[in-house]
Amino acid sequence: MEIKAPDLGVDSAEVSEIMVQVGDVIAKDDNIILLESDKASVEVPSSAAGKITKINVAIGDQVSEGMVLIELDSDATEDASTEDDSAIEEDKAPEEAVAKSSETAEANKNEKDTSKPAVQAGTATTHALPDLGVDEAQVAEIMVSVGDIVTADQSIILIESDKASVEVPAPVAGKIEKILVKTGDMVANGQDFIVIVGIETDAVNSDKVDEPEAKAASTSEKEATPASQKQTTGEPKQAAVKSAPASNTAANNVNGKLTEAQVNAKLTEVYAGPAVRKLARQLGVDITQVRGSALNDRILKEDLFAHVKVSLTTQQAAPMSGNVASSSLPKLPDMSNVEIWGETETQDLTRLQKVSIPQLNYNTYLPQVTQFDVSDITETEKLRGELKGGMKAQGIGLTILAFIVKATAYALTQHPRFNSHLSDDNTQVIMRKSVNMGIAVATDDGLIVPVIKNAHEKGIKQIAIEIGELAIKARDKKLSTKDLQGASFTISSQGILGGTAFTPLVNWPQVGILGASEATMQPQWNAAKQTFEPRLMLPLSLSYDHRVINGADAAVFTRYVASLLSDPRRILL
Structure with missing residues (x-):
């Protein structure tokens, strides 16, 4: 049996809520969907009893009179169904009459x-x-x-x-x-x-x-003026506007508005009229976070405008905190039941880990992509082997990381877009003229990223010296604030820890980070000799902000760094 939309009193209305599911057994006159137009909202009842076998509409659909809403497997006879239909025609449900x-x-x-x-x-x-x-x-x-x-x-x-x-x-x-x-x-x-x-x-x-300009501008004033500063009736307001907790809404909207489906799902949880609900959809406001100022805490249009104004002001005044990403996640379940979860133990995060969480949360909002490549560093490793003895005598540890930093810093001068930041309004790219290279260092307390300033102007020896100094200061917890600020690009090297590749996280506001995994001997085809030969191959992983960097540019940049690492003499050209 098909349950169709009754006379709605309008040409069409939007499905705001579906109040049943396939498989539900409903009685006659049970409400099945909530419809909204610009002027009214109404719950549509079922004209018959039975088990729902199909729902033919979805939230956001526009329906008109006679459109099939659901299909029922009715236990009633055809005669009973006919009588029910006649009764519906003779005795209109109150809610349907209100819709008309x-x-x-x-x-x-x-x-x-x-x-x-x-x-x-x-x-x-x-x-x-x-x-x-x-x-x-x-x-x-x-x-x-x-x-x-x-x-x-x-x-x-x-x-x-x-x-x-x-x-x-x-x-x-x-x-x-x-x-x-x-x-x-x-x-x-x-x-x-x-x-x-x-x-x-x-x-x-x-x-x-x-009318005077102030009156003519009333519409814009309504949008900007909190409800507490205006009256919408000829009587004093029933209650002052309550301060709405805007943090959750601001968090949800950091990267854009709520989807219409998300807003529709929340509309039935609040006390608001159809016009206010429609406006909430248009603004993308989480209406459950808005406090009403009218009788019984009803939400008015002015309350929506005031809430949006407070949310925007809050976002501009306060930087994103560590709670931003976690606010959109559900709370942990109760893990006190040992039979379900087993034994648990609580350990405090280190101070460094706690400080790192807000910065890592920024990465949640970046459209990040990772480009993978490998570099043949056989000849570079031979050169390092020839130099490291003399360097060691001077108290300098010459690692492959010094070569990676030098090659990457030079590559950034040739591809400056990777050494940039995206402006707050997403309309400009801020190009950095100096390469300040962040070096990820693992410590007992967590990961920390000291910075080598003006790395593009320094030789491999000086870079090796500074890498050693910064690593010691990091492990001894003696890094200053100046040592940790100003990076324009980051390198994360896993050294001899193993692994063939990984996806490093872009360190906002930077737009790129280069990861280096453990180098291994691999067979490579030598076209000149027409044979395979063992070569030392270094896996590279370039993660980048896709808003600033295109995929083709990332592939070119990664291959360029790989070529510089395979023959450091290219840097001297």
Whole structure:
């Protein structure tokens, strides 16, 4: 059996929530989906009982009258189904009737227009509520103030029942003379609710043009002014705006707005009208983080604007903390049950590890890619073997890392985009003229990255000296703040720890990091000799920020570094 959308009172409405799942057994009149239009939201009931076999709509879909919503495997006979359908036609569900209230109001207005003369300009007329589809409903929000100029069909109050909320439009264009209801009142069909002084449509437009600049700019002020500084009804506000915890929303939106599906999933958890819910989708705001200022903590449009303003201010004033990435993760389960989790032990992170977490969290927001390559360092290793004896006599440890630093620093001068930073607004690349090379050093407390300043201007011997000095200071915990600042690129070498390749994390705000794994002897084809021969091959792993670096450029850069390492004489050219 197919359950179709009833008469919605509008051409189409959006699926805001699906309240059932395939396999659910439902009764007749059980609510199955929540539909929203610009003017109303309504829960659609099932016209029959049975087991759901298929759901034909998804959140965000636009549906219209007669569209199949779900399919049921009904246990009822065809006769019973027919009777149920007839009963539905004769006795409209209250929530369906509320969904039609906008159309009913429009029809009533049209009937009045044909049965009596139009309201004359300058005449104050008392207007009654249209048919709400229920005996009574609550005034949830008054959207205008005394003295406001409104156009016909402009939403002026929000009425809410147990099942639906409807925005009641202005019956005529004019100036609000008096508001006869207040937020929280229970109102009924035909009850007088507003007095409007009718004016011509042209006069409405003209008045809006001739109003003072402050009035004409009211829309932008609404977006920028917190709800606590303005009134949206002719009465004092029920409650002041509460300070909303913006940290979670700011965290979720660091890399962009919430998706519409995420916002839709949260809409049913809050107390807000259809217009506010639609605005939340448009702004991408996590509406569960917004505090309402109206009666019963209802969220108004002004509350959304105030929340967005606070969120933006918070993001600009405070840098991203270590809680940013973790805030989007669920909490750990309770691990106290030994039967499930076994024995556990808690160990404190070291101070260095705690300090590193916020910096590592930045990497979560980078579109990172890794390029892999290998370098034949057979000849370079021979050269190092010839030099290291004399260096050792001078107290200098000459490792392959010194050659990697020199080759990479030179490569950065030839490919300066890898030695840059992306601007905060993502519109510019800040090019670094000096190569300050960060060197990842493993210590007992964790990883630390001291910096060799102006590495492109130094020879291999000087680089080897500074690598040794920085490594000793790192392990002795004697590195100064100056030793750790200003890096424009980073190298992470795993030395003889093993492994064939890895994916190093870009150290924001840098755009690249080069990883070097353990060099191993591998057979390589010698075209001149037409035979394989053993060569010492060094695996390289270049991770880069794809917003700044293209894949082709990364491949060229990595191969260039590999060629420099295979023959250090190229650096002298």
